[in-house]
Amino acid sequence: PCKKEIKNIREQLPEWKKEADFNFMTVSIDESRTEGLVKSYVKSQGWEFPTFIDPNSDLKRSLNFQNVPFTIIIDKNGKIAFMHSGYEEGGEQEVFEKVIELSKQ
Known part of the structure; x- marks a missing residue:
């Protein structure tokens, strides 16, 4: 599920970045x-956003x-504004809508 979500977000990032000023990064919790x-894997996928490892x-x-x-x-104040666990196809749109909402504050 992680790879699928990141793939879908990666495909939409250029358009999203036109609408909101935000940073995207990933954190791997693999051992x-x-x-x-x-x-x-990150290199082979051509990810241009930071990926951190939390072993x-x-x-x-x-x-x-x-x-x-x-x-x-x-959010811009360093506070957690949204958390979501799991993935379902299309769920990344909800995440982006929250980003847009926060960017207007």
Whole structure:
């Protein structure tokens, strides 16, 4: 599900960026032994946005989520404005609508 969601978001990012000023990044919670695989996958997909690796799942623990993908939108004040767990086809539009809403504040 993570790869599918990121693929769909990546395809829409150029258009979204025309409508709102925001940053997009990904965080992998895969184990440290798979770090090389994550990096090569990111490179093979041509992702031009930052991808961070959290091999100890510190982020997962601190935000107390169980399912991935887990989407977070952080507002301009550094506060979490939106969180969503899981993925369903087309769900990325809800995320973008929230980004637009926050960018107007």
